[in-house]
Amino acid sequence: MNLADVTLEELTVDPHAALAAARATGPITWLPALDGWVVTGRDAAVEVMRDTERFTVEDQRFTTGQILGPSMLSTDGPAHAHYRAPFTSWFSDRTELLRLTDWMTERARSLVADLEPHGRADLRSSMAAPLAAATVAHMLRLDPPGADALLQWYEEIVAGVHRLTAGLEVGESATHAHRDLSEAITAVSRSDPPALLVDAFRVLTTAEVVANAAVILFGGIETAEGATANAIWHLLTNPDALTAVRIDRSLVSTAVEESLRLEPAAASIDRYATTDAEFFGASIRAGDYVIVSLAGANRDPAVFADPDRFDLGRSNVRAHTTFAVGPHACLGIRLARAQAIVGIEAVLDGFDRIRLGDDAAGPLGLVFRKPGCLDTTWIPR
Numbered sequence: 001m002n003l004a005d006v007t008l009e010e011l012t013v014d015p016h017a018a019l020a021a022a023r024a025t026g027p028i029t030w031l032p033a034l035d036g037w038v039v040t041g042r043d044a045a046v047e048v049m050r051d052t053e054r055f056t057v058e059d060q061r062f063t064t065g066q067i068l069g070p071s072m073l074s075t076d077g078p079a080h081a082h083y084r085a086p087f088t089s090w091f092s093d094r095t096e097l098l099r100l101t102d103w104m105t106e107r108a109r110s111l112v113a114d115l116e117p118h119g120r121a122d123l124r125s126s127m128a129a130p131l132a133a134a135t136v137a138h139m140l141r142l143d144p145p146g147a148d149a150l151l152q153w154y155e156e157i158v159a160g161v162h163r164l165t166a167g168l169e170v171g172e173s174a175t176h177a178h179r180d181l182s183e184a185i186t187a188v189s190r191s192d193p194p195a196l197l198v199d200a201f202r203v204l205t206t207a208e209v210v211a212n213a214a215v216i217l218f219g220g221i222e223t224a225e226g227a228t229a230n231a232i233w234h235l236l237t238n239p240d241a242l243t244a245v246r247i248d249r250s251l252v253s254t255a256v257e258e259s260l261r262l263e264p265a266a267a268s269i270d271r272y273a274t275t276d277a278e279f280f281g282a283s284i285r286a287g288d289y290v291i292v293s294l295a296g297a298n299r300d301p302a303v304f305a306d307p308d309r310f311d312l313g314r315s316n317v318r319a320h321t322t323f324a325v326g327p328h329a330c331l332g333i334r335l336a337r338a339q340a341i342v343g344i345e346a347v348l349d350g351f352d353r354i355r356l357g358d359d360a361a362g363p364l365g366l367v368f369r370k371p372g373c374l375d376t377t378w379i380p381r
């Protein structure tokens, strides 16, 4: 495969052959379609993510930060630590996680119970997506305005990010969506802040709390939706694995992990080189755009044997890079894992004889990868 011929369309629909071809030329390779270096070797990916002095997120091209304002996602060094620190204790609190897992279990069961009589649904849009959105709304006590409002604001802000990336104005809808979101977070936080925000209000300004709460909200919707939907997709396209998981429920978490490895819900993250450097054989220049392909690193054959295979017996599956590593490692790792697990459990318990329907389409997306349509059928009871 000639890397100069790889298109954005190909990277969106099925990037894995192109990523393997890029890796065959070296762990970090110039990819014209992305106008940047793509990192597909796991060791190189980990080093880029850890080395925030040489590879930073702080760049004007990172348009999300321009709309939401500075946050843990758009800063490095002391500023990043300042924004991130007040949220870490809540995300690592076992009691909070158990409480939230119970809540998510109830929610997933109720979504499945509502769908069950119909015998058919797109489980991404009618189960994984509402579960993810309702969860973050619940965490931040934003119900009301509720998951639907959050999703609408999210879509408008994402559209604004795309406009900025294309060199256009951010647009009124995105500005209004950000204003409404800020007001909702500020209002809920003023008198009795949700537990997740209590520490943040002690050390950050209201604008900083809002920006970082927005990062948590938006970091936790599309990714968690994709993780649950991709895992269901992988089980329904691997009947032996589905049978194994039905017999031994302890394999659900293994299936989630292997699905996270094969199709990371966030397939890549962006960095910008701060200095000229020789890096894993590539001559990088200050200012170059560096795309860490988590999808590529997760199929590095030097680390994962037979990397394209969905394999429940993989002993090193947790070596995947799906949640990133280093200072920007995902805050919601435990929550995301728990959500995908309860989502699958609810589907296994709630539907008889599930299989993919004719309209099903597998994971796609340039950055956020999830099934185009998780059309699923079952026999109503």
Ligand code: HEM
Pocket (backbone or CB within 6 Å): 057, 072, 073, 074, 084, 136, 215, 216, 217, 219, 220, 221, 223, 224, 227, 264, 265, 266, 269, 270, 322, 323, 324, 327, 328, 329, 330, 331, 332, 333, 335, 336, 337
């Ligand atoms: C399976 C689902 C998820 C995946 C695949 C995922 C993936 C990631 C990745 C790759 C990053 C690193 C971004 C970067 O360095 O540029 C990240 C950061 C982050 N994630 Fe997640 N995430 C998931 C779920 C969640 C959830 C449920 C939450 C919270 C509710 C969350 C909150 C965050 C936050 C706040 C950051 C920024 C951390 C920082 O910059 O210091 N994520 N996530």
